[in-house]
Amino acid sequence: MKIAIIGAGIGGLAAAFDLRRAGNEVTIFESADYVGGLASGFKEPHWDWSVEKFYHHWFQSDQSILGLIHELGWEDMVHFPRPYTVLLHQGKWYPFDSIWKALLFPGLGFGFIKIRFGCVGLYLRLTNNWKALEKYTADEWMRRWAGSQVYEKMWKPLLVGKFGPYYDKVNMAWMWARLKARSTRLGTFEGGFQRFADMFAQVLREQGVEIRLNAQVKSIHLVAGSGLVIDTGKSEIFERVLVTTSPALLAKLCPDLPDTYLKGLLELKSMGAVVMILSLKRQLSEQGYYWFNLPKEAGYPFLALVEHTNFVPARNFGGDHIVYAGDYLEVGHEYFSMGDEELLARFTPALKKFNPAFERDWVRKVWVFKTNYAQPVPLVNHSQHIPAIKTPIDGLFFASMSQVYPWDRGTNFAVVIGRKAASLMR
Numbered sequence: 001m002k003i004a005i006i007g008a009g010i011g012g013l014a015a016a017f018d019l020r021r022a023g024n025e026v027t028i029f030e031s032a033d034y035v036g037g038l039a040s041g042f043k044e045p046h047w048d049w050s051v052e053k054f055y056h057h058w059f060q061s062d063q064s065i066l067g068l069i070h071e072l073g074w075e076d077m078v079h080f081p082r083p084y085t086v087l088l089h090q091g092k093w094y095p096f097d098s099i100w101k102a103l104l105f106p107g108l109g110f111g112f113i114k115i116r117f118g119c120v121g122l123y124l125r126l127t128n129n130w131k132a133l134e135k136y137t138a139d140e141w142m143r144r145w146a147g148s149q150v151y152e153k154m155w156k157p158l159l160v161g162k163f164g165p166y167y168d169k170v171n172m173a174w175m176w177a178r179l180k181a182r183s184t185r186l187g188t189f190e191g192g193f194q195r196f197a198d199m200f201a202q203v204l205r206e207q208g209v210e211i212r213l214n215a216q217v218k219s220i221h222l223v224a225g226s227g228l229v230i231d232t233g234k235s236e237i238f239e240r241v242l243v244t245t246s247p248a249l250l251a252k253l254c255p256d257l258p259d260t261y262l263k264g265l266l267e268l269k270s271m272g273a274v275v276m277i278l279s280l281k282r283q284l285s286e287q288g289y290y291w292f293n294l295p296k297e298a299g300y301p302f303l304a305l306v307e308h309t310n311f312v313p314a315r316n317f318g319g320d321h322i323v324y325a326g327d328y329l330e331v332g333h334e335y336f337s338m339g340d341e342e343l344l345a346r347f348t349p350a351l352k353k354f355n356p357a358f359e360r361d362w363v364r365k366v367w368v369f370k371t372n373y374a375q376p377v378p379l380v381n382h383s384q385h386i387p388a389i390k391t392p393i394d395g396l397f398f399a400s401m402s403q404v405y406p407w408d409r410g411t412n413f414a415v416v417i418g419r420k421a422a423s424l425m426r
């Protein structure tokens with residue numbers, strides 16, 4: 001069969017792998033001039049590794065992407081260091097990335113509150129009944145079962161940070177999935193995620209997949225009896241097409257979709273993200289902390305401060321210390337229209353809170369990356385609103401971050417949904 005895939009992100013590449021092995025003629029259309037999509041990275045001339053544009057790591061539970069890497073024979077290139085995630089309490093940072101660390105965290109109180117916190121954590125780790133949980137918002141469920149103090153201190157800041165105005169509308173199955181599928185060890189690919197994407201794309205090319213970069217698809221139309229016509233400036237016909245973009249973009253690319261499916265796509269909510277990357281002359285967190293969770297009400301201009309080189313050694317970046325300052329935001333937030341210098345002026349004063357010695361002249365270089373589609377927002381009973389992978393248009397398939405629910409988006413689930421779509425397309 002002649003198959004087109006729109007998007008060379010991890011989902012599109014994973015789908016191409018299976019479709020090609022099944023004997024199909026596969027062409028990937030990618031609007032950017034690189035592969036990897038949201039997991040892509042970039043490299044300065046004096047760096048050995050690339051840096052992801054949006055902070056990325058794997059969990060030990062990410063069996064689908066780790067399984068794919070195993071199939072490709074590259075498991076020796078995956079490393080799982082043990083970086084430190086910390087949470088703020090009364091102006092001090094405390095390690096907070098395991099049940100044991102959480103039990104010692106003073107911000108949640110002790111005694112009955114901690115026992116209740118532990119029981120709720122254990123229940124969520126053990127239960128598989130996420131369908132029962134999706135009927136409730138995380139806000140109401142956590143308040144009720146974990147108690148207001150724990151909710152306000154821990155879970156509410158996480159929800160507010162990730163979902164902004166939707167924080168009290170996100171369902172409890174999202175929170176369940178987050179607690180279920182996480183590990184304290186975090187993984188990365190030797191050389192960075194971009195290296196993985198480039199190596200994967202190279203394998204696909206060697207197997208006969210055509211990957212066209214700078215190839216933006218403008219529309220997809222069904223021509224009865226012929227197949228699906230893809231327009232990139234020139235028109236080409238395919239028997240099957242897999243779209244791996246955002247739901248909103250699919251709706252725009254393919255207005256022939258029936259109204260109910262289109263409406264379903266357009267009703268899905270998501271958050272965008274703005275991430276600033278700074279290369280510094282010196283280490284910011286001298287304690288060696290990797291991930292700082294920042295409650296919005298503490299007044300930081302961003303949600304997370306991530307010192308990448310407290311996870312991957314600075315020697316891989318020519319001695320530069322790499323720091324991310326990022327936030328999930330609604331599209332239309334002022335950060336989306338601010339220039340890099342303006343954002344830098346907004347963000348840098350906060351860096352002193354992580355190291356009082358920080359000075360503006362530590363900053364060697366700054367990059368800012370923005371995306372409108374960073375984090376799907378799963379509302380109550382979300383399982384009833386997920387668009388089908390097989391769309392109502394014959395031969396047209398859709399696989400995106402919005403369909404991996406109840407799991408949270410991630411490259412692991414991009415592999416899952418990409419491979420699932422491939423199995424439905426054969």
Ligand SMILES: Cc1cc2nc3c(=O)[nH]c(=O)nc-3n(C[C@H](O)[C@H](O)[C@H](O)COP(=O)(O)OP(=O)(O)OC[C@H]3O[C@@H](n4cnc5c(N)ncnc54)[C@H](O)[C@@H]3O)c2cc1C
Nearest residue numbers: 007009010011031037038054056057216217374410411414
């Ligand atoms: C801030 C942030 C942090 C994250 N952290 C992690 C993490 O720690 N670990 C993890 O595993 N995952 C993380 N993720 C999620 C992960 O990046 C995604 O789940 C995954 O990369 C999605 O892959 P995809 O193939 O589904 O989509 P995408 O990567 O979005 O790929 C879609 C591709 O389609 C292309 N495209 C769009 N329109 C067109 C068009 N018209 N024509 C042709 N091509 C087009 C795009 O350029 C893109 O390359 C994070 C994401 C963000 C935003």
